[in-house]
Amino acid sequence: MNPPNPSKSQIIVALDFDQTLTQTDTLATLTSSISHYHPHGSLLPFAPLVTQYLQDLSHHESTWVPRITPITGEQPTRDLLSAYLNSYRCIENASLKRISRAGILSGVTRNDLHTIGSNTDAVVLRPGAASAINGFIENGFKVMVISVNWSGDFIHGILHANGVLGGPEDVEILCNDPEFDPRTGVSTGWVEPVMVVAGDKVEALRRIKEQVGTETSEIVVVYAGDSLTDLPLLLIADVGLLVGRNADVLDWCGRLGIPFGMPRADDHGKALHRLDDWGAAASIIHQHIISKLENRQ
DSSP, X not given: OOOOOTTTEEEEXXXXXXXXXXXXXXXXXXXXXXXXXXXXXOSOOSHHHHHHHHHHHHHHHHHHHHXXXXXXXXXXXXXXXXXXXXXXXXHHHHHHHHHHHHTTTTTOBHHHHHHHHHHOSSOOBOTTXXXXXXXXXXXXXXXXXXXXXXXXXXXXXXXXXXXXXXXXTTEEEESOOEXXXXXXXXXXXXXXXXXXXXXXXXXXXXXXXXXXXXXXXXXXXXXXXXXXXXXXXXXXXXXXXXXXXXXXXXXXXXXHTOOXXXXXXXXXXXXXXXXXXXXXXXXXXXXXXXXXXXXXX
């Protein structure tokens, strides 16, 4: 891929992590691995916390079913989607508070978390993901991971172990990190709810664009995600990459009239593509970014 002239454009590639870059969700791996850093029996079991979360989730979703179920003659809107996704804040905040009170992430250092990510064989990236990220870095794109995961160090460890060449200076990560004692560098276990709902991700991307943008540069945003929480960002990005076949995302795209694989004339030429793996990402990004930059000149 030949990158656009960096003096005239800046390309931001923002990536979800779990099941967008990885083949599976990683939080269970993180919690099971971190238990080895605690004396036997000193850490509260994680399973009851998951059960409580799922119960809260089920109850909350049942109250929203009448509002999001399609009604004849009524078209859903992006505002309804955003309201639905952001309504989960109370559920996610309560879950993180239970995680914090249980001390699930306590007693480890940042290096420990990086080591856990580096050493786990259970976390594998999707085919072509590492190569794609390395290509973004080599082309001078600003690469971000925006995730509801609980540790940026854990994420960096996984990326490094799977062949991503960039370090923290090349791949910036925004997620929910544990608090660390400034004297000892050891985690207190408290996880501040920073990135918990779609609206948090949207706001983070807005701030990134403001930080990167200048009066003379053209900003083009690529966002990749796999779940309904990612859909608002997939739609505001110049190039959205839906990884996989999430049924909820496909359903909402159909209801909102969002096509795949072509620029949307009514949305400033933005485009949403679907990928089964990362092999086609570079050519898709190149095609649409070059076209968009040429059209803006």
